Amino acid sequence: MHRTAYLLLADGRFPSGGHAHSSGLEAAVAAGRVTDLAGLEAFLHGRLSYAAPVTAAFTAATHLTAARMGRAPSATESDVKVPFLSLDRELEARTVSPALRLASRRQGRALLRAGRNTWPSELYGQLPKHPDGPHQPLALGVTTAAAGLSAEEAAQIAAYGVLTGPASAAVRLLGLDPYQVQNLLARMAGSCDEIAAAAAAVAHKSPQELPAHAAPLADISAELHATWEVRLFAS
Amino acid sequence: MRADHAYDHDESVPHTHPEPGVDPHPPLPQLDRAVRIGIGGPVGSGKTALVAALCRALAGELRLAVVTNDIYTTEDADFLKRAGVLDPSRIRAVETGCCPHTAIRDDISANLDAVEELEDALGPLDLVLVESGGDNLTATFSKGLVDQQIFVVDVAGGDKVPRKGGPGVTTADLLVINKTDLAPLVGADLAVMDRDARARRGTLPTIFQSIAQDPQASQVADWVRHVVAHAAGAHAHAHAGAH
Amino acid sequence: MRALARIVAEADGRGGTRLARLRGEPPLQLRHTPDGSATATVHLIGSAAGPLGGDDLRIEIEVGEGASLCVRSVAASIALPGRDGTPSRTTVTAVVAADGELRWLPEQLVAAAGCRHQATSTVELAGGARLLWREELICGRHDERPGDAVVSTSVDYDGAPLLRQSLTIGPGTPGWDGPAVLGGARATGSLLLVDPAAAPAPSAVLGATAVRMPLTGPATLVSATAPDAHVLRGYLDA
Numbered sequence: 001m002h003r004t005a006y007l008l009l010a011d012g013r014f015p016s017g018g019h020a021h022s023s024g025l026e027a028a029v030a031a032g033r034v035t036d037l038a039g040l041e042a043f044l045h046g047r048l049s050y051a052a053p054v055t056a057a058f059t060a061a062t063h064l065t066a067a068r069m070g071r072a073p074s075a076t077e078s079d080v081k082v083p084f085l086s087l088d089r090e091l092e093a094r095t096v097s098p099a100l101r102l103a104s105r106r107q108g109r110a111l112l113r114a115g116r117n118t119w120p121s122e123l124y125g126q127l128p129k130h131p132d133g134p135h136q137p138l139a140l141g142v143t144t145a146a147a148g149l150s151a152e153e154a155a156q157i158a159a160y161g162v163l164t165g166p167a168s169a170a171v172r173l174l175g176l177d178p179y180q181v182q183n184l185l186a187r188m189a190g191s192c193d194e195i196a197a198a199a200a201a202v203a204h205k206s207p208q209e210l211p212a213h214a215a216p217l218a219d220i221s222a223e224l225h226a227t228w229e230v231r232l233f234a235s
Numbered sequence: 236m237r238a239d240h241a242y243d244h245d246e247s248v249p250h251t252h253p254e255p256g257v258d259p260h261p262p263l264p265q266l267d268r269a270v271r272i273g274i275g276g277p278v279g280s281g282k283t284a285l286v287a288a289l290c291r292a293l294a295g296e297l298r299l300a301v302v303t304n305d306i307y308t309t310e311d312a313d314f315l316k317r318a319g320v321l322d323p324s325r326i327r328a329v330e331t332g333c334c335p336h337t338a339i340r341d342d343i344s345a346n347l348d349a350v351e352e353l354e355d356a357l358g359p360l361d362l363v364l365v366e367s368g369g370d371n372l373t374a375t376f377s378k379g380l381v382d383q384q385i386f387v388v389d390v391a392g393g394d395k396v397p398r399k400g401g402p403g404v405t406t407a408d409l410l411v412i413n414k415t416d417l418a419p420l421v422g423a424d425l426a427v428m429d430r431d432a433r434a435r436r437g438t439l440p441t442i443f444q445s446i447a448q449d450p451q452a453s454q455v456a457d458w459v460r461h462v463v464a465h466a467a468g469a470h471a472h473a474h475a476g477a478h
Numbered sequence: 479m480r481a482l483a484r485i486v487a488e489a490d491g492r493g494g495t496r497l498a499r500l501r502g503e504p505p506l507q508l509r510h511t512p513d514g515s516a517t518a519t520v521h522l523i524g525s526a527a528g529p530l531g532g533d534d535l536r537i538e539i540e541v542g543e544g545a546s547l548c549v550r551s552v553a554a555s556i557a558l559p560g561r562d563g564t565p566s567r568t569t570v571t572a573v574v575a576a577d578g579e580l581r582w583l584p585e586q587l588v589a590a591a592g593c594r595h596q597a598t599s600t601v602e603l604a605g606g607a608r609l610l611w612r613e614e615l616i617c618g619r620h621d622e623r624p625g626d627a628v629v630s631t632s633v634d635y636d637g638a639p640l641l642r643q644s645l646t647i648g649p650g651t652p653g654w655d656g657p658a659v660l661g662g663a664r665a666t667g668s669l670l671l672v673d674p675a676a677a678p679a680p681s682a683v684l685g686a687t688a689v690r691m692p693l694t695g696p697a698t699l700v701s702a703t704a705p706d707a708h709v710l711r712g713y714l715d716a
Binding site: 024028031033034039042043044045046047048049050051089090092093094096097098099101191208211212213214215216217218219220223224226227 | 638641645651653656657660668686687691693694
Binding site: 013015016017018019020021022106109110113114131169172173229230231232233234 | 347
C-alpha cells in the first residue's frame with residue numbers, strides 16, 4: 001500500500017461529493033442549536049460518539065470482506081456478495097430516516113464513481129445494486145480495499161470524514177474562524193483515533209453485532225431538512 | 236418589440252457567429268448519451284432566463300432536461316411549468332453546499348448523478364442543460380461534466396467585463412452578452428465589449444442578446460441546435476464506421 | 479437481584495387469546511387484566527424501585543399464531559445505581575408468530591443520577607406478524623442529571639433485519655445531550671409500528687422534534703425528543 005493513497009482518499013478534495021453534505025449541521029444551524037464554535041464542538045462530539053462508530057465499523061467490515069476476496073481470487077462471487085448484502089441490510093436497519101438512507105446512498109454512489117476511476121477493481125461490481133447507490137460505508141470499504149489500504153486505515157478515513165464534513169460546512173454556513181475550527185479538529189484527533197481503532201477492532205464480527213448507535217436528532221432533523229423548500233446542502 | 240427601446244437588437248448590436256462550415260471547436264467525442272451544455276456566469280447575469288428561453292425555443296424539437304445548481308424554489312418550478320416552458324419532472328436541482336464552483340468543476344459527482352437520474356427517469360434525451368449557481372468570473376465547468384459551455388455576462392455588470400477576462404469569458408465555447416436592451420440605461424458601450432471579447436476569445440463566438448426583446452434567445456438557440464446536430468452527426472458517423 | 483418473567487399467549491380458537499403461561503418473580507410481577515377484547519392484556523407490576531445496580535431482569539414473550547398480546551406497566555421504572563457500581567440489566571426477548579400481534583407499551587424508563595443501566599430488547603417477527611413497540615427514556619428524575627443508560631432494540635421481520643437502534647445517554651458519552659443527539663431534551667423515545675397488511679405511511683413531520691419515518695420493510699417509526707415525559711407521550715401515544 002502507498003501512504004499517498006491513504007492521504008488522497010482522506011482529502012476533502014477527493015471528488016466524492018462530500019462538499020454538498022453537512023451531516024445535519026445545516027439543520028442544526030437553522031434550528032439555532034449550533035451558532036458558534038462551542039456549539040460546533042458539542043455537535044462534533046455527538047457525531048463522533050454516535051455516527052462515527054457505526055460508519056467506521058461498517059466501512060472496516062466491508063473492507064475486510066473485500067480484501068478477503070482480493071487475496072483469494074478463487075472465491076466465488078457469492079462468497080463476497082452474501083456478506084456485502086448482509087452488511088447492506090444491517091446498515092439499512094440502522095438508518096431509520098429515509099432522508100439519511102438516501103444521503104448515504106448518494107454519497108456512496110459518488111464515492112463509487114470516484115473510486116472506480118481512481119483505483120479500478122472488480123470489487124466495486126460485487127456491491128448490492130440499488131437505484132440510489134450503495135451505502136457510503138460500503139462504498140468506502142470497497143474503495144479502501146481497492147486502494148490497497150488496511151482495515152484500520154479504512155476506519156480512520158471513515159471517522160475522520162464524519163468530523164471534517166460538518167466542520168467544513170460550519171465554516172461555510174456560520175463564517176467561523178477557519179483556524180479555530182482546525183484547532184478544534186486537532187483537539188479532537190485523539191478521540192477520533194480511538195473511535196476508529198475501536199471500530200476496526202470489531203469489524204470482524206457478524207454484521208448483526210456491529211454498532212447500532214442512534215442519535216434521535218440526527219434522524220429527526222434530517223427528515224425536517226428534507227422538507228425544506230430551499231437547501232444549501234443535500235443533507 | 237417595445238417601441239421605446241433605443242436599441243434595435245437586430246441591426247445595431249454587434250455579434251459574431253460560428254461561420255458556416257468553419258467550426259472553431261474540436262469535434263465532440265462519440266456520445267451514447269445526451270449532449271450536455273453548461274450555462275455559467277455571474278449572479279444576476281440572466282442564466283435562468285436564458286435556460287427558460289432555450290427551453291421555450293427547443294422543447295418542441297429536442298428531448299431536453301435541465302439540471303440547476305442555482306437555488307431553486309417550488310415557485311421557480313411553478314413559474315416554468317405555468318409558462319409552459321418545462322415540466323418539473325424534467326428539472327433536477329443540485330445542492331452545492333455553498334460551493335457553486337466546486338460542484339461544476341472540482342467535484343462534479345452530484346451533477347453527473349443528476350444528469351444520469353434524468354436520463355434514467357425520462358429515457359433517452361438529446362440535450363441536458365446544466366445551469367451553474369451564480370458565481371464570479373472564474374467559474375468554469377469541468378470537461379468531465381459538460382461537452383460545451385456557455386458563459387453569460389450582462390451589460391449591467393459593466394462594459395469592462397470582457398476585458399477582465401477570466402476563464403469563463405476567455406475559454407467558454409460561447410460567450411453571451413446579455414440584457415443589451417439595458418446598455419443605454421447603464422452607459423455600456425457594446426462596441427467596446429465586442430472588441431474586447433474578440434481580443435480575449437479569438438475565433439470563439441460571442442452573441443449579444445436581449446431576452447426582453449427576443450424571448451426565444453434565437454441566436455443562442457441556433458448555436459445549441461448546431462452543437463446538438465454536430466454531436467448527433469459525429470455519433471451517427473462513428474456508428475456507421477463501426478460496421 | 480435476578481428475575482425472569484415469562485408470557486406465552488396463544489389463540490384460544492374462539493377469536494380471542496389465552497395466556498398459556500404467565501409467570502413472574504419479584505421484582506417482576508405480572509397481572510392479567512382482561513378487558514373483554516380479543517387481546518390479552520398483561521400489566522407489569524413493579525414490586526420495588528428499580529432496576530437497581532446489579533439487577534439482571536429478563537422478560538420472555540411468545541405470541542402464537544393468531545394471538546394478540548398487549549403488555550403494559552403500571553408505573554415508570556427508575557434505573558438506580560447499586561452500592562458497588564455494578565450495572566443493571568433488563569433483557570426482553572419476544573417472538574411473534576405469523577398473524578400474531580404484540581403491543582409492548584410500558585411506561586417510561588427513567589435513568590436516575592449515577593445509574594448504569596442497559597436495556598436490551600430483541601424481537602423476532604415471523605412474516606405476517608404485527609408489532610407496536612414503544613420505548614421512552616427520561617434523562618434523570620426531576621432536576622437531576624442522569625446516569626449512563628443504553629437502550630438497544632433489535633427487530634427482525636421474516637428473517638431479515640428491520641430495526642437496529644441503540645441509544646446511549648449519560649455523562650460517559652461525549653456529546654450525548656448536545657445539538658447532534660438530544661439538543662438538551664430530557665425525554666426521547668420511539669414508537670415502532672409493524673403492519674404487513676398496511677402500506678407504510680410516508681414520512682411526516684409531527685412536531686418541531688418529532689417525525690414519522692417509513693423503514694425499509696413493512697414498518698414505520700415515530701421518533702421524538704421532548705422537554706418532558708408528558709410532551710413525549712403526546713407524540714408516542716398508542
